[in-house]
Amino acid sequence: MADVMTNYKISVDEEEFTLSSQDMAALDMLELDENKFHLLQDNLAYDVAVLHSNFMDKTLSISVNGNTYEVKIADAYDQMVEKMGLLINTSQKVNEIKAPMPGLILDIMVEVGQEISEGTPLLVLSAMKMENIILSQGDGIVKSIEVKKDDAVEKGQLIIEME
Structure with missing residues (x-):
């Protein structure tokens, strides 16, 4: 069975980037407590905490090393709806x-x-x-x-x- 790769479009404040399901699986992340994580990326350590999440809107408010960021996640369905122009007034x-x-x-x-x-x-x-x-x-x-x-x-x- 072929591994299906899903791409997620991530918006953090004004920046956008894409993460695949493989990228997510490759993260060196350890759950410390509920909603608190330790992340290693490129030999740098990050303390990440989920401050607030809204699964209906697919939004998160997270703290990374004490800095707060607003994150919006768009899965394949959300990206298709945007591409079709259904969100454009x-x-x-x-x-x-x-x-x-x-x-x-x-x-x-x-x-x-x-x-x-x-x-x-x-x-x-x-x-x-x-x-x-x-x-x-x-x-x-x-x-x-x-x-x-x-x-x-x-x-x-x-x-x-x-x-």
Whole structure:
């Protein structure tokens, strides 16, 4: 069985770098106590402590030799979402919901005339074998739905009009 190598994009303050699963396994690190570690790297010793962690956001606040750093970890899924442009705020009008990527409409969760608020699930879009729930970016009333279930859509295509 081939060893699958995973790359993690690590952001520390304003710096970004990539670590592979092999890099992580090769670290000369000893756990001293819960959330406290001793690390040797290039013949230098580091005392590392995890001060705070948020696994939902994949963020850590760590202390390295007394200096505090904010760390964000992006796994393969996070990197794919970023590459697909799903995290980029598009300059679409608030009253138009457009497809963020090409895909297939799996489900429409709203109806014409329905009043919705920001964060309301609007539809499910399948793209690259992943199901993406498209949420409302603001409050309003659904004026028209320009697609139906099982329709293929292109990036930027109008899918729901709001009023």
